[in-house]
Amino acid sequence: MNGKYANIIVDISHEKLDKTFQYLIPDRLQGSLQPGALVFVPFGKGNRMIKGYILETTDCAEFPEERMKSIHSVITDDTLVESKLIRLAWWMKQNYGATMITALKTVLPIKKQMKPKEKKYLFLALEVQEANSQLAYYHAKHQTARERLLAELIKENVLMYDLVTTKLNISPATIRAFEEQGILKIGTEQIYRNPVAHTEQEHKGCVLNPMQQQVADAIRQDMRAQIHKTYLLYGVTGSGKTEVYMDLIEETVRSGRQAIVLIPEIALTYQTVMRFYKRFGDRVSTLHSKLSDGEKYDQFERAKKGMLDVMIGPRSALFTPFANIGLIVIDEEHEGAYKSDTMPKYHARETAIELAALHGASVILGSATPSVESYYKAQNGEYQLYELSKRAVNASLPQVYTVDLREELHRGNRSIFSERLQELIEDRLNKHEQTMLFLNRRGYAGFVSCRACGHVMKCPHCDVSLSAHENQKLVCHYCGYEQPQVKTCPKCGSKYIGGMKAGTQQVEQAIRKAFPQAGVLRMDLDTTRHKDGHERILSAFANQEADILVGTQMIVKGHDFPNVTLVGILAADLSLNVNDYRAAERTFQLLTQAAGRAGREQKPGEVVIQTYHPEHYSIITAANQDYKSFYQEEIGYRTLMNYPPAGHMLAVLTEGADEEQTEQYSERLAAALRDLTKKMNHSPEYAIINTAFSVIGPAEASIKKISDVYRRMIYVKSADYNTLTMCKDRLEQYIETDEIKEIRVQLDFDPMNSY
Secondary structure (H helix, E strand, O other), rough: OOEEEEEEEOOOHHHHOOOOOEEEOHHHHHHHOOOOEEEEEEEEOOOEEEEEEEEEOOOOOOOHHHHEEEEEEEEEEOOOOOHHHHHHHHHHHHHHHHOOHHHHHHHHOOOOOOOEEEEEEEEEEHHHHHHHHHHHHHHHHHHHHHHHHHHHHHHHHHHHHHHHOOOOOOHHHHHHHHOOOOOOOEEEEEOOOOOOOOOOOOOOOOOOHHHHHHHHHHHHHHHOOOOOEEEEEEEEEOOHHHHHHHHHHHHHHHHHOOOEOOOOOOOHHHHHHHHHHEEEEEEEEEOOOOOOHHHHHHHHHHHHOOOOOOEEOHHHHHOOOOEEEEEEEEEOOOOOHHHHOOOOOHHHHHHHHHHHHHOEEEEEEEOOOOOOHHHHHOOOOOOOOEEEEEOOOOOOOOOEEEEEEHHHOOOOOOOOOOOHHHHHHHHHHOOOEEEEEEEOOOOOOOOOEEEOOEOOOOOOOOEEEEEEEEOOEEEOOOOOEEOOOOOOOOEEEEEEEOOOOOOHHHHHHHHHHOOOOOOOEEEEOOOOOOHHHHHHHHHHHHOOOEEEEEOHHOOOOOOOOEEEEEEEEOOOOHHHHHHOOHHHHHHHHHHHHHHHOOOOOOOEEEEEEEEEEOHHHHHHHHHOOOHHHHHHHHHHHHHHHHHOOEEEEEEEEEEEEEHHHHHHHHHHHHHHHHHHHHHHHHHHHHHOOOOOEEEEEEEEEEEEEEEEEEEEEEEEEEHHHHHOOOOOOOOHHHHHHHHOOOOEEEEEEEOOOOO
């Protein structure tokens, strides 16, 4: 990376990331400096030498060169955590499109310094004889509080401050008086908030079965030989992938290195962390959005100071400031939650592989339903593939029944539950076994429409329908707009207006009505808003405090409930009806994961899939738990349509409050891309790479307006990812020269969601 000048940040704290200083690169260092390099630079009027990190080098001077100071020297310490994270931020900027500052604020996780939490102690400062004399004086003067405190200090010598003020009922004023008189001293010790410290630890490992042991030994052999690869561990539901992870993490920790375990959702954090904590003790911690700022700050501090070996959490845990990462595990690697929905729109899978390269570490991707992208790379030799084809404890895969809802309706069954599912739920209640009912929908009901004229109640700020909730409100799930439930159609006045009731609350009510004897829990976004909401519901169900758990997709991912022997999938093909090329893959993954919750130990499991499309290949292969057949169908479709991973896409979203201005700006961006194709056809500099790409649009986004902001889309398609990064560079140049502050542009490579 060449350039005459370096933009340097001299304070790594989050609040000061926007402020950089430009320095001249001396001739002796030209061409040798990389983003993340730690350097000494003269700073301020006195030119005192301070440390700074290079963010980027450039040939663009921000002020006259004669006024510019030069970098003094380079600090060659390759173990610096910040250096690696800054290099990772630069890679993200280059590969995903974002400003360097935005990328930095993503990878440098400590957003603001919290006041350290301290524990205070009181120490007796007097000799025992003098203390007893003072105690007698207080007794004689009837100064009971002082007598009580001094008596305890003589007895214990050291007391916790909080214990004294609460249990002994001693005021802070009395403690201060003792300190001023030299009777006691106050000491402090910094303590760290630990979100899992309340759990009892059990130091016991797990004996791997022969199939697990074979996989673990093969990867361990590579790790000991300093061969670091990306491994795809494809294991059927219940095959024991987590035990393999823990075995290899133990190897990593034993060698003095750290491990990061990514999980897709907060709902998985509690169960997963408990398994790891019981194995590795309090050198395990977790990060997720429900932690307080103080808890997050303390986890990063513990990691930086070498007090942790393992960090577990969703996507953001990838940026834990570990000094020497040896292993990164991404469990349920197929999950869309690993793709960031804010700039930079990075994917944790590719970012983890880049981070592992910076540390000389290994990466394990695990799933019962691998993403088409990962399996494609494994088939092409880019990843090393290992398989666990059987369940770990000799449990068999569940019996799956596919129910055609069209036939149910023809027979007169208008219930949410098919006849077979109702029979099996009754059977499980009689056997005191548990049932999980999965619905991939949120809220009390779907859209509200008039059956007389077809009018749909929509958000006035967003181009989406409002959803009816139990509190008699119509709610927009994009901007939060609310209005009261309507009784008559505002367009034609008809009273035949209502909701398409397919929400988790409505399912919960229906199950309570059909089976009043059953204990029912519901788990969705509404019931898990508060801290520990997931833990509370999952613990109650694991303790068999309820017979039936109703929920959205968060209930079907990674949980292990031995007494669950029935899973009902109420609307299997809802996710098929989405305008998204990944719809079949997501449907297959959800159904397979849901089915995998049943019969995970000795009790056999059954699954009922209710669908209007029983002939669709994603439904058939999910019912058969046949990933390879699904993959063959899906990769054929992706190749034919040039969709990822056979091809690549760049989504360009322009957003603005002025509809006409947004439309004109997106037209100019599309024109800039099409000009690039003309240059490529006539310039030899592009001849060495595959430059064929097509520009689609601009057009309205699938949701035209959100929160009064208009949205336009451009899609760029190419077989070559590098060609798309070149298009990204051209767009960034155009945006820099033709910047309109009222227009926001977002870039998304191989988007996971439709716009």
